[in-house]
Amino acid sequence: MPNAYPSVFPWTTTVLQSSTMTSKIAASSQQWCDFRSDSTELFSHEHPADDLSDTFSTFLEADKRIPDLELEIKELKDKCHSLEIEVKELKADHRQLEVKVQNLEGKLRESDSNAAQQLFRLENVKQKAGLVKFYTGFPDYDMLMIFYDKVLKDDAEVMRLWKGKDCKDDFDGVKCGRPSKLSLLEQFFMTLVRLRLGLPELDLANRFGMSQSSVSRITLTWINLMYHNFKAIVQFPSWNVVNKYMPEIFKKDYPNTRIIIDATELVIECPSSLSHQLATFSNYKNRNTVKVLVGITPSSVISFVSQTYEGSISDRKLVEQSGLLQMLEPGDEVMADKGFLIQDLLAPLGVRLNVPPLLQSNSQMPPEDVAVTKKIAQLRVHVERAIGRVKEFHILQKVLPSSIWDSINEVIFVCCMLTNFSPPLVS
Structure with missing residues (x-):
């Protein structure tokens, strides 16, 4: 009817809903058809079938290489572990070599020191003219040895080392303390050098390779020994x-x-x-x-x-x-x-x-x-x-x-x- 509005009655509601659902289904069906059409077009035009086959083949080949790669990785890990062990061994060898080098350097320094000390010995000084007098005051080596052998040697072999003004002056044949690094003759020579050149005890300790206290005890002992022997043989x-x-x-x-x-x-x-x-x-x-x-x-x-x-x-x-x-x-x-x-x-x-x-005062x-x-x-x-x-x-x-x-x-x-x-x- 013209100018008439449809009326909505309870019995017409279902019909309207059903019509709406039908429309939605139709729209969805159209979208699915369009998707299939697009998919078909996509696979048929942009990615041909042979390309897809190649891709699958590549994947299959990669899958086949995985065991080989895993084996290679394992071998590399083993090699790395072996290298780590080798590095540790080399480090240990290096430390041992460092210790050996330090020991050798110490021995070299000691050898140099001993060589330097050996140079300053009466045995070497006596070979050079003038040095015996310079270091000892004796005119020559022969005169020095006559005095040592004839006057000092017997008492020197039984003397005690000087320990201070309160020690006994007698020589009772009992030697005490550790043996000296120097022979008796070299001790005598060192004492003469101390008197003649006036060298400090520390200097003599370095020259003769001993402690300063040892130099002091040895030189004072020999001075007292010479004093007693001179007193016994030299009279007014x-x-x-x-x-x-x-x-x-x-x-x-x-x-x-x-x-x-x-x-x-x-x-x-x-x-x-x-x-x-x-x-x-x-x-x-x-x-x-x-x-x-x-x-x-x-x-x-x-x-x-x-x-x-x-x-x-x-x-x-x-x-x-x-x-x-x-x-x-x-x-x-x-x-x-x-x-x-x-x-x-x-x-x-x-x-x-x-x-x-x-001179008398005020006179010539x-x-x-x-x-x-x-x-x-x-x-x-x-x-x-x-x-x-x-x-x-x-x-x-x-x-x-x-x-x-x-x-x-x-x-x-x-x-x-x-x-x-x-x-x-x-x-």
């Missing part, structure tokens, strides 16, 4: 002996000269005690010193060495306390510098003092006194030269440390006696 010479070797230059003007004396001072380390500092201070040296009286025969042999005294002592007191006065005999003559004002000490003994005349020295002064100076100079020889043992030129004060008298006496092996100063 009698007048007959002195006269037998009297040089002509003395026979003319001073034929009764028994001894020529002079004092010398040696610088020491400053004592810790204030009283000792004052007692050892020398106005002459302006240092702390010890003083020694030295006497020689007219033939320039050192015949008397006093103990050490404090540097402040006067020459007169030094002579009084030295023990020299007890050794002189009536008729002897003593030659000295004009500073030795000891005539009143010698006169009661019947001994004459020959010193240069003293008479010609005869000038001549006497000149003669005495020409003769007295030999004691200064002898003392100069003693100080060629350079240990006495250095500041004497407190560590050797206990043996300072022995050191000085031994150095003085060793100079007597040199050729005479006066012919």
Whole structure:
């Protein structure tokens, strides 16, 4: 009917829904047909069948290679594991080689050290002219060996090593401590080097391949050994002996000269005690010193060495306390510098003092006194030269440390006696 609207009644609802569902089914069917048409077109035009076959073939071939690849991977893993084991072994070998290299380097250093030490031995020094005197003070090797063999060797074989001032001085045939690296002869040589060159103990320890304490004990032992042997064999010479070797230059003007004396001072380390500092201070040296009286025969042999005294002592007191006065005999003559004002000490003994005349104040020295002064100076100079020889043992030129004060008298006496092996100063 025109202008009429359809009415919706309960009995018409189902019909309408059914119509709608039919439409949806029709649309879906059309879409499926379109999909099939597109799929057919896709496979028939863009991916031909032969291409798809090739792809499947490639997949099949890859599948076939998988076992081979897995086997290859396994072989590579095994090879890698073997290489890791080999690397570990090489590292272990490398560590062992490093240890061997370090050991060889240590042995090489030790060998070099021993070789250097072997170079500084008496056996090598004796082959070169002049070195024996330079290192030991002996004029030649033969003289050194005569002194060692005839004077020192027997006692050296039974001596104890020095352990300090409180140890016994006797040699009872009992050796103590570990054996030294050096033979007895080399120990003697080292001691002479210590005295002659004044080398520090640490230097000698490096040269001879031992500890510094061993050097100290060995050198002090040998110094004491030489001191005791010199004391036993060297006596104050009698007048007959002195006269037998009297040089002509003395026979003319001073034929009764028994001894020529002079004092010398040696610088020491400053004592810790204030009283000792004052007692050892020398106005002459302006240092702390010890003083020694030295006497020689007219033939320039050192015949008397006093103990050490404090540097402040006067020459007169030094002579009084030295023990020299007890050794002189009536008729002897003593030659000295004009500073030795000891005539009143010698006169009661019947001994004459020959010193240069003293210059009277505000007056000129008479010609005869000038001549006497000149003669005495020409003769007295030999004691200064002898003392100069003693100080060629350079240990006495250095500041004497407190560590050797206990043996300072022995050191000085031994150095003085060793100079007597040199050729005479006066012919």
